[in-house]
Amino acid sequence: MPGMMDTVLNLGLNDTIVEGLAKQAGNERFALDCYRRLLQMFGDVVLGIEHDEFEHEIVMLKKKAGVKFDCELGADHLRELVSRYKEVYARNRLELPQDPWEQLRMGIDAVFRSWNIPRAVKYREINKISGLKGTAVNVQAMVYGNYNSGNGASGTGVLFTRNPATGEDRLYGEFLMDAQGEDVVAGIRTPTPIAEMKVLMPEIYRELHDTVKGLEVHMKDMQDTEFTVQDGRLFMLQTRNGKRTGAAALRIAIEMERQGLVTADEAVLMVEPRHLDQLLHPMFVSEKAYQRDVVAKGLAASPGAAVGKIVFTAEAAEEAAKAGEHVILCRTETSPEDVGGMHAAEGILTSRGGMTSHAAVVARGWGKPCVCGCEALQIDEKRGVMTVVATHQEFKAGAYISINGATGEVIKGAKPVQKPSAESGDLATFMKWVDARRRLKVLTNADTPEDAKVAITNGAQGIGLCRTEHMFFATAQRIAAVRRMIAAVELNSPQADEALAELQGYQTQDFEGLFRAMDGKPVTIRLLDPPLHEFLPQAEESGACGACGSALGRLCDQLAPELGVEPAAVQAKLEALKECNPMLGLRGCRLGVLHPDITRMQADITGASAGC
Template identity: 50%
Template sequence: MEVMEAKKTRIYSFGDKTADGNRTMKNLLGGKGANLAEMSAIGIPVPPGFTISTEVCTEYNELGDAAVKDLLKEDLKQAVAKVEKIMGASFGNDKDPLLLSVRSGARVSMPGMMDTVLNLGLNDVSVVGLAQKTGNERFAWDSYRRFIQMYGSVVMGLKPESKEDMDPFEEVIDHLKDKRNISLDTDFTIQDLKDLVYDFKDIIHKRTGLDFPTNPWEQLWGSIVAVFNSWNGNRALYYRKMHGYPADWGTAVNVQAMVFGNMGDNSGTGVCFTRDAGTGENQFNGEYLINAQGEDVVAGVRTPQQITKVGSKRWAELARVDEKARVEFYPSLEELMPEMYAELNAYQQQLEDHYRDMQDMEFTIQAGKMWILQTRNGKRTGAAMVKIAMDLLKEGMISEEEAMLLIEPYKLDELLHPVFDPKAIKKANIIAQGLPASPGAATGQIVFFADEADKFRNTILVRVETSPEDLEGMNKARGILTARGGMTSHAAVVARGIGKCCVSGAGALKINYKERKFEVDGKEFHEGEWLSINGTTGNIIEGKVATKDPELSGEFGELMTLSDKFSKMVVRTNADTPKEAAIARSFGAEGIGLTRTEHMFFESDRIRAMREMILARHEKGRRKALRMLLPMQREDFEGIFEAMDGLPVTIRLLDPPLHEFVPHQLATQKELAEEMHISLTAVKTKVHELEEFNPMLGHRGCRLGNTYPEITEMQTRAIIEAALNVKERGIKVFPEIMIPLVGTLEEYEAQEEVIRSTAKEIFEERGDTVEFMVGTMIEVPRAAIIADKIAEKADFFSFGTNDLTQMTYGYSRDDAAKFMPIYLKKGILHADPFQVVDREGVGALVKMGTEKGRSAKPNLKVGVCGEHGGDPSSVEFFCGIGLNYVSCSPFRVPIARISAAQANIKFGC
């Protein structure tokens, strides 16, 4: 008997305190759909609806529109029927229409990156029926014009023709406002709204050649397809690339019954946070608008009001509004609708307790009834992230392990960079005040368009309001300033998510895009002029303002101490100077994993001696020049050893090819010839001799040391003598000498012999010794393959994953930018292998090299000193294969420490 295959579930319904899914199903239902199902199941008043799974998005991308439409046809009808039953209205009914919203929902929060359509299901007939049913003609026509505007933009593709042009729909709205001498959408009459409907339809027909669809089912499918398509839209692609989200995740589609915040003065909508997303303070906060729909709040169409009385008073101080005016014109929801506020306050506490994390919620009040439209773990600044995690731990809401896992390692970077110097701020000229949307300090030159955010080295992006299309420019800019919008506007939410300083709602700014300027109190500020913004206070400051290093909070220190409790893998730093070493140690580095000696040779007083060594015709001349370099190198190492008192220091011998040290410009070659008292021809000849077809594979690393062993001798002498000198001063020193670019055992042995014989000679000269290690940098694939042979001689391995990636892929780091963006966009690569370790190829070599090395020497110390040492995903991998340490740049040390702790918590490594 043939077994019937079970029908695949593609649509999951929720509503009326029941749900087909739950919050554990984010990969299938997306974050929004999973949370809607969860909220419905625990009794939160959620408008009923259904979620089309992320798997359908994948099917759509593979099979196309028609095939997926056929697959969903019957399931879609059944899902809509369930919503109709709960709401007591019919989709497509002319007299009692059920209206729907269609929203995206990826498995991770991507605010504003994909598309939304509201009020779906209206046409010229049903709008009349809606008006009669509700007894509110204004509400019906307002909903209809909103629907046409959103559908026209999102589904039918009507956009501004150029960046200087306005949105075509907004242009019509502004024209009508000017004609009627009004400023707000709520001032439109019913006839105004009817006129807008017909004007919008006319624009759509003229621009697209198509009529606005009147069939609700056609509208619904068009909106579903638009959400699927938006997964691969430019802004979503950029957001995914920025956060490393794979293209094959896809997005779910959430369809819900509409509830209306624009039904009059007893209705409204808002966004709220269970804790402060900027500071982490345990204070319920948010913004709302009366007689509005949700998009109005985040789009900055009107300046929203605060939810709580406390927040409202704080906002009034920043906006310089006196208490009387605040209460009259900007009352909090707590003051205006105390019963609705109390209900909302109870739900926010219930949801935070349930999810055990700060929540970002959207709500609508429809004629005195509260609806919760969504909840998600809220985006937060780095400072807020740390405070919230440690506060929830102290409150007993979460465990130590859970507190560690609430940390996004990369966001710690926000805490480690400059803020405005208080002394400089006292002298600053504050020209305007906005809302402190995302903390921090930013100074830069003014730009007005997101695609020009990199026009100057440091820029402040100034916009009336931002949109999701601006994401790339927002990420490139040093700071973001908007004239419209509140603390929950698109600019504010995105800025906090990417760690950018942002000031929003600066209404005093009169921005003129065409002339590339803005005006404040009669004074003009043009593109390219310097401006400073303070995302912590909302101050907008004329000109440049000096910055200073931040002071880390007590919670940050507590978090770092907690990370050490769970981390088994040590974190070291890459540092070439005592200053870098000291900074890294202050951040908790437990040694240096890479000191690049070549960086010490580029300073003006040293490069001459280095060039003299290179230009020498014989060994005697090279040794003479090296004797000049010896005291300089020794001094450098002493400073680093002092900074790392008691901790190991790995020093890589000279690595780059010699051509990097010689001048290639004619004028500089002439200067060098004069200094060296040799002919210009001799200089040019030597420069030509040093040129290589592929310097990455040429005369460098241990090949250089084996060709000119006197270089290795000098560097060894500088290291060992420096170690003995600081030892005499009572400083504990543990030098580790690393031989670069080894590919054969014989290469290693030849260099090791030079190092150990030189050290022995110094010990005899000084009558003293110091313990030291000799190891190698595994960065050639062959070295990983013969690691067992090398390990019989070497004291340690350090994987140089930068070069190992280059040689494994055959990609040049210097040239990869020409094709890497295309490879990532096409999915040929899922991540840049120079940023995230390639586990299948490069990672396999690291794993094999480690295993083979320890098969010969079980206690072999193994680490990583490439840039991957500071990448959370890569750290997780290195921890899993049993490495002793990772090494990264000083400011990434806290990131690596947290990543190592999280890896141990997740995988026990």
């Protein structure tokens, strides 16, 4: 559960110990930096003081000092910041315990409590993690990436042993000089690519490279590691199997098998079903066509195309998704509290943060397009406005944008997308391994000849379910034909045969296409099973047919002349079909019992088409 549980760093400092730490390190600024970090994190995580109260104080101090980043504040500034943070405690009628053991006890309790905070619960729900009773708490000594005695470099970083977006076999990550680990993942500063460590700290880079590659061999999987360099000495903080996109998962599994690091059996288990699903996500029809509408460019954090309306909060993203809308979640930076909205959104855009920030890591794990660290944009979540800094162009909530997670481009408007080709050398190799090991026949759900062709290309051995009612959703003409059929058979109209004949033409064409695509493979067809609410507009509570202007009224006015009856008769009959529970209603065999001509028509089609 990366980033979901709470953490308390620098624990154990107090007004006395901070002075001793400054003397021991020979660096007052370092000690005060650690103390202000403890005050902020302990107040937020353990005591429940709003994070924004601390953030306001440091923003105001940086403005006063005329600096942009936290690391530019000097010792005098940090001593003032410590005082300001203590005032935040006082305003909330709280104080930092001066007893380190009491800090430890309270910190442990806070981490245990964080098992049930909303973001952790939501993460387990989304990732289907269940059956666990709780968590353990790690207590360990600190190493300091913000330590600087003048004898060596210090910094911290996050590193993947392979590219988690593409699977390329080279180190992929970022680091920050004079920082602690939280600074990298929180996106407070835009970090430096890991490749630049070769120049800044060549010996440390070689040691880091050899260490993480050794971890990869031992763990038999791509590793996501965190490290700190304290005064010229490398410390490994943690390692875990890295989250990755579908394309990366496939490439990593294939290449690690070729390199002899895993067996084919182990490689198959490294690729999850959702990874293969990601390979079928939409891509832009033409990247050249939209270039004039590119308004900004950030870091290409997670590939794929996403198009949707702008929302600025996780809650707005979840509400929009429930309403069936496609949205892009735009944030200055994401935090674990945003996971629900991130999951609901089509894509994620942030103005701060690097390739290993929270937004980037979570988006890649879910296969969602993500552009992060887009400093050309200013995102004001409170006002609900995103501004392009260079041109002052504004985008408000509800405006359409597109993002390209493979290039980092942010594009004005909704751009056309298409599904990528499912044919790939690596995919073909992987599916051969899978086919050699599976014991199940794989059938597809397909309702159109086009879907059937795609399924066959992807190795389906037949159609397990063809829902004939879905064949009529493709065009307005087909929906209109179903409506005429429903009205005609309900009214026992002479036009019923004509309506059924029109449907028969559509279905004959579709069934022939399905059977040709399947080429003798089994096809299971479900006869017309329409939830009527999907085909008929809903009646309004008041108003007469036609005159009220309701969608149902207009439909009755349209159908009446075709059926040779009064509009009122059509409306009365259609309103009688109202279903309290559409999942019961006239589903399946009951429709055929009431209107056997429909079942007879479909049986004739399938029999004739199968002989094509």
